[in-house]
Amino acid sequence: DADVTQTPRNRITKTGKRIMLECSQTKGHDRMYWYRQDPGLGLRLIYYSFDVKDINKGEISDGYSVSRQAQAKFSLSLESAIPNQTALYFCATSDRDIYGYTFGSGTRLTVV
Amino acid sequence: AQSVTQLDSHVSVSEGTPVLLRCNYSSSYSPSLFWYVQHPNKGLQLLLKYTSAATLVKGINGFEAEFKKSETSFHLTKPSAHMSDAAEYFCVVSGINTNAGKSTFGDGTTLTVKP
Numbered sequence: 001d002a003d004v005t006q007t008p009r010n011r012i013t014k015t016g017k018r019i020m021l022e023c024s025q026t027k028g029h030d031r032m033y034w035y036r037q038d039p040g041l042g043l044r045l046i047y048y049s050f051d052v053k054d055i056n057k058g059e060i061s062d063g064y065s066v067s068r069q070a071q072a073k074f075s076l077s078l079e080s081a082i083p084n085q086t087a088l089y090f091c092a093t094s095d096r097d098i099y100g101y102t103f104g105s106g107t108r109l110t111v112v
Numbered sequence: 113a114q115s116v117t118q119l120d121s122h123v124s125v126s127e128g129t130p131v132l133l134r135c136n137y138s139s140s141y142s143p144s145l146f147w148y149v150q151h152p153n154k155g156l157q158l159l160l161k162y163t164s165a166a167t168l169v170k171g172i173n174g175f176e177a178e179f180k181k182s183e184t185s186f187h188l189t190k191p192s193a194h195m196s197d198a199a200e201y202f203c204v205v206s207g208i209n210t211n212a213g214k215s216t217f218g219d220g221t222t223l224t225v226k227p
Binding site for chain 1: 144153154156158161163202215217219220
């Protein structure tokens with residue numbers, strides 16, 4: 001099994017729908033992150049969490065929300081999806097930033 | 113404040129020739145620096161990292177990078193490219209004295225390897 005598992009791998013949804021992307025990890029890391037990848041823009045941070053009681057906004061949090069259900073689980077929600085949220089979404093974990101991240105395989109989301 | 117610039121959006125090399133992917137950074141703190149690789153339809157994988165120890169860092173698959181403080185650079189190299197090296201590469205800076213969530217990604221360099 002992968003260290004960081006994201007579900008679903010691919011999703012097509014309609015504008016205005018609510019959608020949840022899920023992430024679970026077996027690394028035992030406290031820190032979890034959600035990133036968005038768009039062509040030519042690298043990865044941009046949406047939300048991050050240091051532990052179950054700690055949630056922080058990243059640089060592009062508008063239109064997104066998160067829930068840290070347990071140390072191992074961190075979900076990302078789009079309350080009302082819009083087409084410019086079409087992107088590749090990655091979950092990542094770390095022990096500390098200076099040690100680097102472990103990434104999931106990504107969720108490709110298309111909003112039509 | 114911190115930033116990272118990958119100087120080439122695309123690099124093309126022939127198999128068996130050297131690879132050079134360039135990265136410059138700026139950071140208000142002593143930085144940690146990373147290179148990640150992303151193969152098509154895959155997540156990002158850590159290639160190597162610099163965290164204030166040796167300035168020449170060796171990573172997986174024959175890649176290495178040298179931290180040059182005077183030039184604020186952290187270029188990724190490999191002596192001989194393989195077809196399997198074709199992928200997108202990201203340079204990342206993280207402030208060693210900052211809280212988590214402060215890693216900054218470059219925009220990526222796409223490496224093409226020609227037979």
